[in-house]
């Protein structure tokens with residue numbers, strides 16, 4: 433049975449290691465974080481993801497997944513470590529380099545090394561390979577190298593790991609084919625082979641496409657406020673065109689993917705990637721625009737009490753990384769507002785989070801920043817009874833505007849004239 437060493441047991445590495453361990457491989461799961469290793473050895477999962485606990489338990493109980501703090505000899509090494517962005521919006525490759533250095537002493541003839549982390553184009557050939565050359569193995573003949581990006585949506589990771597199409601970029605054809613063998617053990621989607629730098633660019637462009645599209649509709653929302661149309665209606669009708677797919681306006685773009693990956697393209701070609709960096713800045717301006725809407729909606733109230741509903745970066749998850757809701761909250765804290773925060777999924781000491789009922793009680797305004805299902809179920813009649821003023825700013829357009837307006841609420845949307 434082939435042995436695979438997976439370095440990095442985060443939201444991609446741990447599901448991937450477990451998937452491989454339940455599809456015919458002996459897997460050594462390696463992570464540098466002592467806390468993660470301790471929890472995993474006790475069967476505790478540090479990532480809230482449907483089905484993950486079950487598959488990790490199956491993988492570890494069958495002894496096909498063994499958790500360790502260091503890599504060891506194997507046939508295949510998969511590097512799935514974080515590539516955070518630094519304060520200059522540059523990709524921090526220190527974890528990738530450290531993982532590469534850790535496996536060098538264990539590399540043997542015929543081994544395959546696969547990089548999964550999201551990286552700037554050219555990283556596999558210009559950063560990873562020079563490090564792997566220290567193994568003295570001939571790259572492409574004795575040591576094979578490929579880049580295989582993940583494209584799983586948090587909240588649907590295990591389904592998408594199996595069902596999504598996969599791109600594999602080999603430093604040569606043999607490397608790509610060897611990597612395809614590994615992924616075809618669990619990938620049901622189409623596997624397409626290309627070269628490493630193309631695969632790196634593909635991964636980034638998937639998220640750049642989304643970020644630019646979101647920036648486009650966020651700009652439309654601001655235009656709509658000025659020209660007196662409802663941006664959501666414009667989007668709904670424009671998307672009836674067979675080749676138009678406008679995304680949704682929002683309070684900004686969060687998560688450590690869409691809000692980050694486009695910068696990895698910009699850093700390579702800053703003088704060319706102007707639309708990409710402008711879109712990033714457009715999306716990062718949205719919290720400021722949201723503050724304007726909240727100020728305008730509550731301008732007649734002395735020190736209004738605002739209930740901030742939703743801190744996670746998107747619906748029904750607990751992740752607050754790069755969350756625009758946090759940025760809106762920080763801006764509001766500087767203003768003359770009485771703030772209360774609620775989110776059914778998020779646990780953080782950054783803000784005193786209370787339950788929904790407590791947040792709504794005696795509030796003058798509800799600001800919905802994340803479209804958690806819980807908020808869509810709110811009954812406007814019940815809410816109206818306990819609020820001091822009936823103002824709701826629905827930044828995700830997730831409520832039934834007609835129902836809330838008929839209950840006496842002043843409803844504000846991003847991209848609707850009455851906001852300003």
Ligand code: SAJ
Nearest residue numbers: 583584585638639646679680682685686687689690745746
């Ligand atoms: N958002 C909008 N309007 C939209 C869609 C999203 O404002 O129309 C906001 C969301 O509220 C959120 C942010 O953008 O704050 C990102 O949300 P997302 O669901 O678009 O992205 P992620 O970061 O959860 O996952 C993305 C996915 N990439 C694509 O859909 C192209 C996922 O497939 C990737 O695997 C993941 O990034 C990643 O790992 O790169």
